[in-house]
Amino acid sequence: MTDAPFLEASIAHRIGPLSLKAEFTLREPWTVLFGPSGAGKSTLLQILAGLIRPDAGVVRRDGETLMDRAGRVFVAPGQRDIGFLTQVPALFPHLDVRANVGFGLRSGLGRGADKRARAARVDDMLKLFHAEALGSRMPGTLSGGERQRVALARALAPEPRLLLLDEPFAGLDISLKEEIVGDLLGYLRGRSLPVLYVSHDLGEALQTGSGVIKFSDGGITAQGPALEVLAEERRQLLVRLGVPG
Amino acid sequence: MNVQDLLVTLRLATVTTVTLMVLALPLARWIALVRLGRGGRGRAGYGLKGGPGIFASVVEALVALPLVLPPTVLGFYLLVFLGPRTAPGRFLAAFVGHPLAFSFSGLVVGSVIYSFPFAVQPLVAGFSSVDTELLDAAALLGAGRWRTFVEVVLPLSKRSILTAAVLAFTHTVGEFGVVLMIGGDFPGRTRTLSISIYDEVQNFAYADASRTGLLLLGFSFTALLLIYWRSAKGAVDERAG
Numbered sequence: 413m414t415d416a417p418f419l420e421a422s423i424a425h426r427i428g429p430l431s432l433k434a435e436f437t438l439r440e441p442w443t444v445l446f447g448p449s450g451a452g453k454s455t456l457l458q459i460l461a462g463l464i465r466p467d468a469g470v471v472r473r474d475g476e477t478l479m480d481r482a483g484r485v486f487v488a489p490g491q492r493d494i495g496f497l498t499q500v501p502a503l504f505p506h507l508d509v510r511a512n513v514g515f516g517l518r519s520g521l522g523r524g525a526d527k528r529a530r531a532a533r534v535d536d537m538l539k540l541f542h543a544e545a546l547g548s549r550m551p552g553t554l555s556g557g558e559r560q561r562v563a564l565a566r567a568l569a570p571e572p573r574l575l576l577l578d579e580p581f582a583g584l585d586i587s588l589k590e591e592i593v594g595d596l597l598g599y600l601r602g603r604s605l606p607v608l609y610v611s612h613d614l615g616e617a618l619q620t621g622s623g624v625i626k627f628s629d630g631g632i633t634a635q636g637p638a639l640e641v642l643a644e645e646r647r648q649l650l651v652r653l654g655v656p657g
Numbered sequence: 658m659n660v661q662d663l664l665v666t667l668r669l670a671t672v673t674t675v676t677l678m679v680l681a682l683p684l685a686r687w688i689a690l691v692r693l694g695r696g697g698r699g700r701a702g703y704g705l706k707g708g709p710g711i712f713a714s715v716v717e718a719l720v721a722l723p724l725v726l727p728p729t730v731l732g733f734y735l736l737v738f739l740g741p742r743t744a745p746g747r748f749l750a751a752f753v754g755h756p757l758a759f760s761f762s763g764l765v766v767g768s769v770i771y772s773f774p775f776a777v778q779p780l781v782a783g784f785s786s787v788d789t790e791l792l793d794a795a796a797l798l799g800a801g802r803w804r805t806f807v808e809v810v811l812p813l814s815k816r817s818i819l820t821a822a823v824l825a826f827t828h829t830v831g832e833f834g835v836v837l838m839i840g841g842d843f844p845g846r847t848r849t850l851s852i853s854i855y856d857e858v859q860n861f862a863y864a865d866a867s868r869t870g871l872l873l874l875g876f877s878f879t880a881l882l883l884i885y886w887r888s889a890k891g892a893v894d895e896r897a898g
Binding site: 461462463488489490491494495496498500502503504505506515516518566567570 | 788790791793794795796797798799800801804808809812813
């Protein structure tokens, strides 16, 4: 199934005041899930990753069924080949940076990899994200940017086949963010690893988005190329900035 | 007080604490997961909806029962159920080879039940305080429940585990009602220090009672000091980290 989309999802879920209903497919290598805070974007990612079981729905990655409520299929989070990076990186506070990055290599995709291969993989990942000097540091001693570098290295170490980014760079200053995104793009180059990137920042969505899924109040309102889907938002922004559209 | 009573006390507290930790660790983990709404079977447990349900509440109430029940009540029931008057008592007696009532093994059974909440509750508190995002991170990286428990939850609950062990031990050292009811007062077998101080006072041997009392007081204070000092130090370390 080489022509299967990266991801197909059809989800219905109620949680608290939020009623989520979404149906979409990912064919672009980089898609931005754009919408206001509280619209249910994070919940949607958690469902895709397998952290939440929705009331109903189906999720397929590369044609492989990861979840099908009606068919009673539920692949556990660690077996989905999905990397997930959250806004606040949940590094294990009792493990040093190397052990954090290597954690995912002990099971799942890294199964069977011997010790030396794992250590080499950890070295490679730290180098890719310019974190090789942090190897023996504890997470509690890292800065925000360093934490995200390590978290990114940890999420990518087991070679996931889909990467979910939940506003992971929201708390970082622009130059730092661009450095880390640059490292990430460097890693993605030459790899077939589609990314679903959650953002509520219009500038970010227009800048990075090859494809955009517009999301509000628990549902998808539009999907397509960034300039098309976000044309109205862009016009309003320009008006506010005083630039003639 | 004599050395024999001290040895019986230490032996009872040690055996009870080890037994308690073996039983309490998995139970506390289960209660903590149920409270998080993740008590389902195997991989199916992620993000289940709905509350813990009546079964979990019954288990928690049973675990906490020894906190409020008069020890003599517990001791009485154990005496009846472990003695030769009932079928379970006779079965146990046949299994162990001697009646459990008025024996050291009977004391262990009674102490384990009596000190159960002191081991389980700190563990539940410790396990529940581990960030759910860390549990999610472990699951996303392919760790199953067992590996997450051993490599993430346990190391992050070290202080609670120490607290549970120290409380279980000291509480067993200090128990009186259950020991007297189920153990009787047999020197070298079931007479612990808390019983011997009682005997000493009955015999007007106040000097002996005072020595026993001081020993128990000093021991209990030191044990609690260890817990509070460790947790104060831990809190400072965390802030510094």
